[in-house]
Amino acid sequence: MVRHNNQLPDNLPQLQNLIKRDPESYKDEFLQQHRHYKSTLEVFRLTPDTFNKSLDELVIFLAQVAHCYSEELTTFPQELVDILQTQNTVLDTGMRMTFCRALILLRNKGLLEPTALLSLFFQLLRCQDKALRQFLENHIITDIKNVNSKHKNAKINTTLQNFMFTMLKDSNARAAKMSIDIMIELYKKNVWNDAKTVNVISTGCFSKVTKVMVASLKFFLGSDPSEANSDDSDSDDEPNVKEVIMANKVNKKSKKREKQLKKVKQLYVKSKKKKSQAPQFNFSALHLIHDPQGFAEKLFKQMEKNNDRFEVKLMTLDVISRLIGLHSLFLFNYYPYLQRFLQPHQREVTKLLQFVAQASHDLVPPDVLEPVVKTLVNNFVTERNSADVMAIGLNACREICSRCPLVMNEDLLRDLTQYKNYRERSVMMAARSLISLFRNTMPDLLHKKDRGRPTEATAELHTLKYGEVNAKGFVPGAEVLLDKSHSNTIEIDSENSEDENEWCDVKHSSDEENGGEWVTDDEEEDEEDGDSEEDSGGNSETEDDESGSEDEEEHEGETEDTKITNDKKDKKAKTEGADITPIKSKIDKKREKLAKKSQMKADKRKELTAEKKAKASQISVERLLGDEDFRKIDAELVKQQVTHFKRGIKRPLEVDPNKGELVKLADIENIYKKRKHDKQSRMESIKKGQDGREKFGYKDGRQNPLCSKTNREKKKTKAFQMVKHKVLGKVKRSFKAKQIALRNHLIKQKRMK
Incomplete structure (x- = not known):
């Protein structure tokens, strides 16, 4: 291998590359650079507020090759940590960022413990450097996420959570705000989603710093305006698939255009999935x-x-x-x-x-x-x-x-x-x-x-008192799983259908089973005629039955006692002093008869309800219910909500309001309004849509609007009476018409001679 010793001291990237390939061969060059680093660092300590380019390059170089010479660089990480701890406020911004980058490189190579580095970075959040704070925040979140990627590291998490708890009480507002933001972000990423993190964040609600308090309150409310704004901006940039497909059809086919179409389709599918996802809240x-x-x-x-x-x-x-x-x-x-x-x-x-x-x-x-x-x-x-x-x-x-x-x-x-x-x-x-x-x-x-x-469901309603809990010892509706219960229900319905014109008794029953009945037997005869008319014409009752006429309401409000009293007055006026004791006895007999009848009905309903409860509790105890059984039970419960208690008449299902954990603001602001369809509102909307649009009709194509027009252009603006003779002249004449015109022309010329 050829070595260029004369170039390596000045070319640190090349030396770094060679050292990573063969550390032993270039150990001398490394030691030379390490000595250079030591001397440069001593010079830098004298003026820490100035940028030193040579030290900047050497620190990054040593951090890159630290894993190759771990023995020689044992004190290197601690030196950087000491500089940042003692002189973080007076350091040059560029040098401070370089030292932080070098420490992150050492942390990624496993040469530095996460607790020591993260605690240092939390202290650096006090610095008056926004770019550095943002950089450190991103690293802290990423590092903690990587530490807990495979399994939760309880030791590191506990140490850092305790440190963050102290940071929230820090006098520096920026450091406290950054700490709360980091914890909230880690909770959203499901890294620190335990009770300790939530309770540490809850202490931020009592912070004297308003920004920290607001951030903590927003966390518990589950709203983040910045995310909402980013979603809105994303929706504006959504691809229009139709336009791209049309352009692809019309324009020249090419591989580049096909790739573009494929990419747009993928973006469209991605945006559609994003829209379909439910919003995430931290409730x-x-x-x-x-x-x-x-x-x-x-x-x-x-x-x-x-x-x-x-x-x-x-x-x-x-x-x-x-x-x-x-x-x-x-x-x-x-x-x-x-x-x-x-x-x-x-x-x-x-x-x-x-x-x-x-x-x-x-x-x-x-x-x-x-x-x-x-x-x-x-x-x-x-x-x-x-x-x-x-x-x-x-x-x-x-x-x-x-x-x-x-x-x-x-x-x-x-x-x-x-x-x-x-x-x-x-x-x-x-x-x-x-x-x-x-x-x-x-x-x-x-x-x-x-x-x-x-309905069958409301007939068994029981108004709970304050503090009372409606605890059941069985699965409601489980009696439907017994075949006998079906036959009993059919028999009951058939018995009820024999007397279709009667309403069930309600006034005398205040027990749990009979809490949902509303019409008394004293009023049965008043409503008998009305009920028979409804039965003959089908189910005519709707949800708007409240909007009936006043006469019908008065008729419903009339009771049997008032009718009998009126009859008694009429008879008294007619007989003028006749004995009324037979009338009183008739009234008493009728009342006794109605009371006995209502009591019999109440007892019968109690027996049926008790029988249903016994069957449901028996099934709930004796067998394990599967998915199919619960489907049958749900169907029976829905049937009870739509089936009339007495006569089995169907009516629209009244869905109970969903009592969720939170109240939706839309439920309170939900206002039913009829839209305006008058002419004035329509014209206003039409004019509003025409703003900024070119005038419809003939467009004058002249470059100079002041120059004259041709006869052909003028003809388009002339009245029809001025040009109709020319329009008629264009029509083709028949042979007979041509003969007559020629004859008249020759006669005219002959006369002129």
Whole structure:
């Protein structure tokens, strides 16, 4: 091998390449450069604030070949670490970046422990160098991810987490903010997704640095505006496949164009997959907090004490509401605090309504939430407000009641349900959604005409008291797996179908099995004629049965007692003093008969319900249920929701509202509106679309618009009466017409002679 000793001292990249190939042959040259490094470093220590190009090249060179001469360079990493620890604030920015790069090279070669290097880099985050901080942040995230790639390294993770915990309390705001950003990024990458990391981040919510506090709150809210902006920019750059395919068809075929088409198709598929992916949120982090009650109380106390911006207060209120809803916490001062802001003119009032709904759960005492609901109704659901404000208020009431039904009382609910026939569609639909909610939860609070026909599912509804849990000892609907239960159901249906004109009794049953019945036997005869008409004409009841005429509602509200009383008055007027004791005895007999009949029906339903429960519990205990069994049970439960309890009449399925962990803002802001289709709005939209567009019609192609036009161009603008004789002249004449024209011409010439 030919050695060029005279060139190697000045050509470090070439020497580096040769050393990596054959370290032993070039050891002398390496030692020469190492001595040069020692002397240059001593000179640099005198003036650390100036850039030394020679030292810069030597440090990178030694870092590249350090694995070849590990014995000679045992102190080299520590020298760099000492320089950065002692003189990091006075070092030249270029030299500081070089030292950091060299340490990263040594770390990648396994010559430096990760804890020593990462702890140093965390200290360097205090430097007034944005590029360096960003560089170090990327390396820290990548290095920790690589350390935990194969398996979790608990020792290193614990050491670094403890160090980050101390960094959050650092007086330097930049270092604290960078530390919280690194932990959040590692959690998103599923590297540090344990409870300790989440609780360390939770301490950032109480930081005196506003940026650290906001970053921690955003982490628990699961929102990142920068990511949303990047998604929007990506959507603008999406490839238009149709245009590329058309260009490929028209233009000249080539291999380059085929590759371009293939690449565009791949990008299109990738963008489509990206759109179909569900958004990722860090809601699970809220479940990992060790002391959610104490965390929520501290946050609320800090928010009341500090005078932060309105946006920061909104984020704090949002986190507190999510904690209360997820963990069923008790924070009674939270609701009066929000109650002050429930005004239609309040800024971001829909978000505040969302927070109230999120903070509602079954264990909140109704006395605490009732003032909030009354304030909400008084300020929003009044006719002096616009229809949109009223609809939002009704939607917010619905979301609160879906999580805490006991907060609604009968009088207030019946007042709100009167808006079901309101002139504005948005208010009408919001009121009907509230009715639909209480039909499936607490139908007793609704007026009889708003309860709808009872189904098999709602007939067994039981209104839970405060703190009561509906715990079942069996799988509901499991009785369908017994063949005998099918035959019993058919027999029951056939028995019910014999007397189609009767409604089931409800007034006398307040047990768990009979909590969903709404029509009394005293009213059976009043509704007998109406029911027979419905049965003859099919199922004419729809979801809009509330919008019936007032006469029908009055007729439904009439009871048997009032009819008998009216009959008694008429007979008294006719007989004028006749004995009325036979009439009284008839009334008493009829009442006794109806009471006995209703009692028999109630007892029969209790027996059937008890029999169903016994069969379901028997199957749940005796056998293991498979996927097919659960499919049958689900089908039976759906059937119970759509099947009428008495006569088996089908009606549209009323889906229960999804009580998710969080309240969607769209559920409160969901307003039904009829689009404008009048002429004025259509013309405005047409004119808006014509802005910036060329005028439709003939385009004058002259270069100079002031020059004259040809006769052919002028002819296009002339009136038809001026050119119609020329148009007619173009028509071909017949032979007869030509003969007549020639004859007239010859006669005319003869006369002129």
